[in-house]
Every structure is written in structure tokens, then in C-alpha cells.
Amino acid sequence: QHRAQKAPPGQHRHCERCFSRHCRAPIEISVSCMVISCRLHCGATFHMCKEEEHKLLCPLEQVSCLNSAYGCPFSMARFKLGKHLQVCPASVVCCSMEWNRWPNVDSDTTLHKNIMKETLNEECLDTALALRDQKILFRTLKIAELFPEWRKKDELEELMDQAMGGEAGAVGGAACGSQEGNDQPELSQREREDLAKDKEGMDLGSYKTWENIFSKELLACQVTGSATSTGQKTEEASKKTASASHAASSTEKAKEGPGGAEEGKGQKSEQVTPSRELNGLAPWQEGVLERLKKEVGVADYNMYLVHHGGMLIRFGQMAACTPREKDFVYGNLEAQEVKTVYTFKVPVSYCGKRARLGDALGHKMPTSDKSVDTSELGINIEDLPKTNIVEATLLCALEKELKGHEISEARGIDGLFVDFATQTYSFPLEPFSSSAALADVLDENSPPELHMELYTECVTRRHNKSSSAFTFTCSHFFRRDEFPFHFKNVHADIQSCLDGWFQHRCPLAYLGCPFVQNHFRPEGLKAKVIYSKPLKTFAIKPEVDAVLVEPGKCNYTVDSRGRNKDLLSSLPVEVLKYIAGFLDSFSLSQLSQVSVLMRDICATLLQERGMVLLVWEKKRYSHGGTSWRARKKAIWQFSSLFSRVHNWQRSDVPSMSEHLRNCPFYQAEHRTDPVLLTGMSESREQTRKTLVSTFKHR
Structure with missing residues (x-):
């Protein structure tokens, strides 16, 4: 027979399987209850004991946002959750747009020097973006990784000690060191129990794995001990049997002397042990x-x-x-002759470069191997010119990025030759720490320089783009409904067209002319595209009338405290909130920094136009472990999205030919000497020999 299942707690036996809206079952205790409708009038009808279950599905039930754990404060009906996620302030997207920008170590730097000599203009978009990427790169490049010989002496000694300690404890080193003695005080039983109960910052998965391994080894040791004891018992039994069966022979050998008896015992043990x-x-x-x-x-x-x-x-x-006597010591090495062995046969169709091979395929010139260094120049090391640390660091990082090795490593030129060289540098700086970046060793008072190319590329070369030092990302945060317009206007329209379309440089820029002009502006607006250094992004700046910009034209009023107050701040708060509602996120972030009043006005629009972000902080534990945790209080802010631009139109700027008339780098070369044409230098006899002249002559 079918066994009746027990009804869930809070529900009756009849109500569990009843789904009829017109149920007429009598009301009985522990059997059934009355039928009711939803209190929020969603249209559902159910038994009264199912009311709590219905609240989990009711579309009119007030619930918190799905992103409430990330800072969203809104509560709404359940059927509005899907539509709210599109404008949720906690539904934040990080822009992952990437591009490559390479240092200008091989190209002419005349243009870069002339650009940095002039006052940087906010309309010079490519230069501002290149300086932003250069600042990020200088904070990323670690000097110690490229020039380990320039570390501080104390850090070099620590690295040598760590290397020696790592070699000593490579395999079983901890076990060998534990035999010598440990000066650390032992923990008491109570301290061990407290440490075992504290699971914060511990890797319990690794602990269970190692505990499983050690338990297996302990079981093997117990099996070994039992096997050893069993072997000893069998050995004693065999000795007793042998002594009983060979009593006569043993008594005769005992008469010969005690030495003979000992030899007999030794021989018998040798016969048992090998088996x-x-x-x-x-x-x-x-x-x-x-x-x-x-x-x-x-x-x-x-x-x-x-x-x-x-x-x-x-x-x-x-x-x-x-063992120590078998350790590998560099001092015991002997000089050996290095021989080049060709493990393959060069094919007949191989065409080597004459610049590399010389005349190797023809006659071989007498050569000799010799090691050379800077001492061959006959100049003291102190008299040698100092190396520019920025150019040397970028060159070494670029060499390692594109070719996969450092300058001081071996490099195969072709199938026959290999380059061996050691590049050393001399910097006008003191030794630096291992954590020092390139930005830390530069002089802040020195004039700014531009060491990066003005143009970017999105197609990767022979390097891993995810871990490349020369790959830069946007990394700006936006609300989910703002991100499509940011990507279209900033990356697709502006950044990707800086190379000659959205922004146009002088055709003589390769000679050093820094002139640049922007060709486009938003359609229907008197505005221009600029680069905002504080927010590190592009923005749109409206063109303000020159009358309003003049300092004497602004009218101020005096408040009750005797302070000057502009006319805009004197408006009612309701009017200011209405005006601020028309501004974009970029303008709101700038307006909030004007005054306390404007900051309070913009704060009222945070939940509607802003976004909420979690702040992560790194926590360190007493045992040395670390973990990242989010603060309890989130941060509200506006994004850097400017007004949405659907179309662009050409700006009213003069043609580039107008600039070329006055460009100092445009030098016209006027030729006044007459030049003979091709036909004028031939004689009449030569002209008659042509095909046309032959037919005419006939």
C-alpha cells in the first residue's frame, strides 16, 4: 500500500495537494483550512496555510533589489526587478577597452620635444592621452627587475642568504634543520587548541590534503612495525628449531672455543637476513x-x-x-673550452644575409674569437657618459616584450650564428630598493618629457596582451545604461579616429611642427571635445560667450553673513534642483566641487543619476596571510559620461593650407635655373631614327 507522506510544517494534509480556487472542503483541524485571496490583490486564491509560501512568489510583494548586497537601497514590487536592473545604481560596469602604446626609442623625437616645450592645451587629445599612459607605465616598471645589479647592498645580501637557504632546504631541508635544534619556544596545549579553532585566514582544503597524506604514512609505519616484530618472532623460532635439530653438531663446535660459536651465529644470521x-x-x-x-x-x-x-x-x-661535500660550489669550477656544434645540415637553398654571414658561402676570412668590453676603449669608467635611465628602462622593457628576452641574454640571429653579449649601464643615481618603480627615481623638478608614441594600435604583436606592460586599459566605471554611449562616443568615435580624422596634425609633423586642430564637434551644439586631467577621460566643453568669461561682468550679492554669493547660488533650492536635473554625469561631478550648496544639490540626484561602488581594503593577519574585504560603507559618485552624441558635424576651423602658409617648418624651394627637357638634348639624327619619323620619311 502507498504510504501517506507527512505534510510540511504549517500546512494541512488536504491543503498540501489542493490547488482548486473553488475548494468546498470542510474546515477541520489538522486536515484543511479556509480559502482566501491575496491581500495585495494580485489575483491569486489559496488556502490560508499557504500564505507565507505565496509571499515568495507574489509579484506585488515588496522586496529589496537583487544588488542590495552591493549597495542598492531601493525596494520595489517583485515584478519591477527586471526593469530596475537596467538603471540600478549598483549594477556597475568597468570598461575593459585595451590598446597598445609603444615607446619612441627608435623614432625621431623632435616632434615630442617641441610639443612639450609649448603649453599643453586641453584640446590636444592625443598628447594628453599619451601622457596619461606614460604615467601609468612609469608606475608599473620595476627597476630592480631590469637592472638587478643596481640594488642596494643590504638587499643583495638578503637575496643571497635566501638563495643559500633555499638550496639547503630544497629536499628535506626542514627535517635536517630540525635535528640541529630549534630556539623557538614551544606552544602550550591550550595555545595549540586556540590556534586550531581559529579558522580565519587558514586554508582548510590544503590542511585536509596534507592530513590525509600524513595519516597514510603513519599507517604505513604501523604496518612496518608489525612486520618487523613478526619477523623477529619467526627468526627466534627458527633459531630454536635449528638448535634442537643440530644439537650434536653445535656441542662439537662449542668445544672448539667461544670464537667458533660466535662465527657460527654470525653465519646463521647472514643466512637469514638476505632472504x-x-x-x-x-x-x-x-x-x-x-x-x-x-x-x-x-x-x-x-x-x-x-x-x-x-x-x-x-x-x-x-x-x-x-651532503655538504657534494654541494655545487662555483669556486670549484674549471675553465672549459666552448665548442660550437652544428646539429643540422644547412640546406642548399638557404640564403644567408651577407651583412650577417659576410662571405661565408664563398671564401672564409681568417677570424679569431676574442672577448671585448669597455676597457678596450682606453677610457676610464668614470669618464664614460651616463645613461638616461628612462630611455634605458624603456629599451630593455621593449626588448623583453617583443623579442622574449633581455638584451644581456643570448639571441639567435639565424641558423648559423648566435649573439652573446652582456649590456651594462651606468646611471647618475644611487642604488635603489627592489620595490622602486621608474616614477620613484625620476626628478619631480625636471621638465616633463614625452617618451611614448602619439598613436595607439589595437592589434596585438608577438606578446601576451593580458600581461603586457605596454597594454593600457580604460578602467572607468559606468552604470549599465551608460556604458553603451561611453564606448561609442569615447572609444569608437574619438579615440580610434585621433590619427588624422577626428584630430588632424600638420603634414610637416615629422619635421617637428606641433600644430593640431580638431575637425568635429557635436551636432547642434556649440561645444568642443577636451581631455579632462582630473578624471582622465574625454569630455565636451560648451563654448561660453566671451562677455560672461570676463572677470568684471559677474554680479555678486552679499548674504547675511557678509560673504559674496553669486547670482546662481541665490536662486531657490527647488529651482537649482530643476536646473541640475538637465546636466549630464560629468557636469554633475564638476558642479559638486564648486561649493557646499552645489554639493548638497547634486547629492539629491545621486540615487537617480549616480552609482554606488564598494571600497575594498587589504587586511593582514598575525600569521602573515592577507585577504581583501569590502568596507561596510559604500561610496556614491557620478560617472565621467558626458552628454550623449548621436551625430557629429564639422567644426568651423580654417583649412590646413592656411596654416601651411605661415608654418615655420614649411620651406619652399624655388628653382630659377632652366632645365633641359628630354627631347631637347637629342640630336636631329637620333630623332629621325624613331618609328614615327621613319614612316613620315617614307
Whole structure:
């Protein structure tokens, strides 16, 4: 028979399976209850005991936003959640647009020098973006990774000590050091229990893995102990049996002397022990590694060492660490002759570069190998010119990025030759710490310089773009409904068209002319595109009438406290809120920094136009571990999105030819000497020999 299931807590036996809106079942205790309608008038009808369950599905129930854990403060009916997510202030998107910008180490830097000599204009978009990327790059490049010889002496000594300590404890080093003694005080039982109960910052998964490994080794040790005790018992039994069966022979040998008896015992033990040791491949049996080398292959032998390495060390079958007399010491090396061995045959169709090979395929010139360095120049090291640290760092980073190796490493030129060189540098600086970046060693009082190319590329070269130092990202945060317009206006319209379309430089820029002009502006607006340094993004700046910009034309009023107050701030608060509602997110972020009053006005629009972000902080524990945690209080702010631009139109700027008339780099070359044409230098006899003249002559 079918066994009746127990009804869920809070529901009756009849109500559990009843879904009829017109249920006529009598009301009985623990059997059924009355039928009611939803109190929020959503149209649902159900038994009274199912009211709590209906609240989990009712579309009119007031619930919090799905992003409430990320800072969204809104509560609404359940059916409005999907539409709210499109404008939710906590539904934030980070722009992941990437581009590559390379340093100008090989190109002419005349244009970059002339640009930095002039006052940087906010309309010079490519230069402002290049300076932003350069600032990020200088904070990223670590000097110690490219020039380890310029570390501080104390840090070099610490690195050498760590390297020596790592070699000593490579395999089983901790076990060897524990035998010598440990000066650290031992923890009491109570402290160990408290440390075990504290799970904060501990990796319990790794702990369970190691505990499983150690339990297996402990079980193996117990099995080994039982096997050893069993072997001793069998050995004693065999000794008693042998003494009983050979009593006569033993008495005769005992008469010969005590020495003979000892030899007999030794021979008997030697006969028993090999039979026990030479059987099986267990880690605790002596000679197991020698037998494995003869019976199994190299792969199986290495796999055996991997699985049973800990037990082999514990039972003394192999050494835990390398003996000191077998350590590799650089001082014991002997100079050896390096020979070049060609492991392949050069094909007949191989065409080597004459600049590299010389005349190797023809006759070979007598050559000799010789090591050269800066001492061959006959100049003291102090007299050598100092290297520019910025250019050297960018050159080394670029070499490692594109070619996969540093300048001081070996590099294969072609199939026949290999370059060996060691590049050293001399900087006019003191040794720096290992954590110092390129921006930390530069002089802040020195004039700014531009070391990056003005134009970017989005197609990757021979490098990993995700970990490249020369790959830059936008990394600006926007609301989900703002992100499409940001990507279209900033990246697709402006940034990707800076190379000659949206922004046009002088055709003689390769000679050093810094002139630039912008061709487009938003349709129907008197505004221009600028680059905002505080927000590090592009923006639209409206053109203000010159009368309003003059300092004497602004009217001020005096408030009750005797302070000057502009006419805009004297308007009612309701009017100011109405005016601020027409501004974009970029303008609101700028208006909030004008005064306390304007900041309060903009704060009223945060939940409607702003976004909320979590602030993450790094927490360090007493045992050395770290973790990231979000603060309880989130931050509200406006994004950097300017007014949406659907179309662009050409600006009223003069043609580039007008600039070329007065361009100082445009030098016209006027030729006044007459030049003979091609036909004028030929004689009459030569002209008659042409095909046309031949037919005319006939």
C-alpha cells in the first residue's frame, strides 16, 4: 500500500495537494483550512496555510533589489526587478577597452620635444592621452627587475642568504634543520587548541590534503612495525628449531672455543637476513632501490620515488638532503673550452644575409674569437657618459616584450650564428630598493618629457596582451545604461579616429611642427571635445560667450553673513534642483566641487543619476596571510559620461593650407635655373631614327 507522506510544517494534509480556487472542503483541524485571496490583490486564491509560501512568489510583494548586497537601497514590487536592473545604481560596469602604446626609442623625437616645450592645451587629445599612459607605465616598471645589479647592498645580501637557504632546504631541508635544534619556544596545549579553532585566514582544503597524506604514512609505519616484530618472532623460532635439530653438531663446535660459536651465529644470521631483505619492493625493505633499477624502467622508477619518497627518507633508504661535500660550489669550477656544434645540415637553398654571414658561402676570412668590453676603449669608467635611465628602462622593457628576452641574454640571429653579449649601464643615481618603480627615481623638478608614441594600435604583436606592460586599459566605471554611449562616443568615435580624422596634425609633423586642430564637434551644439586631467577621460566643453568669461561682468550679492554669493547660488533650492536635473554625469561631478550648496544639490540626484561602488581594503593577519574585504560603507559618485552624441558635424576651423602658409617648418624651394627637357638634348639624327619619323620619311 502507498504510504501517506507527512505534510510540511504549517500546512494541512488536504491543503498540501489542493490547488482548486473553488475548494468546498470542510474546515477541520489538522486536515484543511479556509480559502482566501491575496491581500495585495494580485489575483491569486489559496488556502490560508499557504500564505507565507505565496509571499515568495507574489509579484506585488515588496522586496529589496537583487544588488542590495552591493549597495542598492531601493525596494520595489517583485515584478519591477527586471526593469530596475537596467538603471540600478549598483549594477556597475568597468570598461575593459585595451590598446597598445609603444615607446619612441627608435623614432625621431623632435616632434615630442617641441610639443612639450609649448603649453599643453586641453584640446590636444592625443598628447594628453599619451601622457596619461606614460604615467601609468612609469608606475608599473620595476627597476630592480631590469637592472638587478643596481640594488642596494643590504638587499643583495638578503637575496643571497635566501638563495643559500633555499638550496639547503630544497629536499628535506626542514627535517635536517630540525635535528640541529630549534630556539623557538614551544606552544602550550591550550595555545595549540586556540590556534586550531581559529579558522580565519587558514586554508582548510590544503590542511585536509596534507592530513590525509600524513595519516597514510603513519599507517604505513604501523604496518612496518608489525612486520618487523613478526619477523623477529619467526627468526627466534627458527633459531630454536635449528638448535634442537643440530644439537650434536653445535656441542662439537662449542668445544672448539667461544670464537667458533660466535662465527657460527654470525653465519646463521647472514643466512637469514638476505632472504628477508631481497623479497618484495616495500619502502622499508633494504636494497629496494637497487632492485628497482634492475627490474623496472626509468619511468616506473621515478614514479615510485614520487609516491614513496617520504617513506624512503624515513626508513633511511635515501638521503633527505645532499651532503655538504657534494654541494655545487662555483669556486670549484674549471675553465672549459666552448665548442660550437652544428646539429643540422644547412640546406642548399638557404640564403644567408651577407651583412650577417659576410662571405661565408664563398671564401672564409681568417677570424679569431676574442672577448671585448669597455676597457678596450682606453677610457676610464668614470669618464664614460651616463645613461638616461628612462630611455634605458624603456629599451630593455621593449626588448623583453617583443623579442622574449633581455638584451644581456643570448639571441639567435639565424641558423648559423648566435649573439652573446652582456649590456651594462651606468646611471647618475644611487642604488635603489627592489620595490622602486621608474616614477620613484625620476626628478619631480625636471621638465616633463614625452617618451611614448602619439598613436595607439589595437592589434596585438608577438606578446601576451593580458600581461603586457605596454597594454593600457580604460578602467572607468559606468552604470549599465551608460556604458553603451561611453564606448561609442569615447572609444569608437574619438579615440580610434585621433590619427588624422577626428584630430588632424600638420603634414610637416615629422619635421617637428606641433600644430593640431580638431575637425568635429557635436551636432547642434556649440561645444568642443577636451581631455579632462582630473578624471582622465574625454569630455565636451560648451563654448561660453566671451562677455560672461570676463572677470568684471559677474554680479555678486552679499548674504547675511557678509560673504559674496553669486547670482546662481541665490536662486531657490527647488529651482537649482530643476536646473541640475538637465546636466549630464560629468557636469554633475564638476558642479559638486564648486561649493557646499552645489554639493548638497547634486547629492539629491545621486540615487537617480549616480552609482554606488564598494571600497575594498587589504587586511593582514598575525600569521602573515592577507585577504581583501569590502568596507561596510559604500561610496556614491557620478560617472565621467558626458552628454550623449548621436551625430557629429564639422567644426568651423580654417583649412590646413592656411596654416601651411605661415608654418615655420614649411620651406619652399624655388628653382630659377632652366632645365633641359628630354627631347631637347637629342640630336636631329637620333630623332629621325624613331618609328614615327621613319614612316613620315617614307
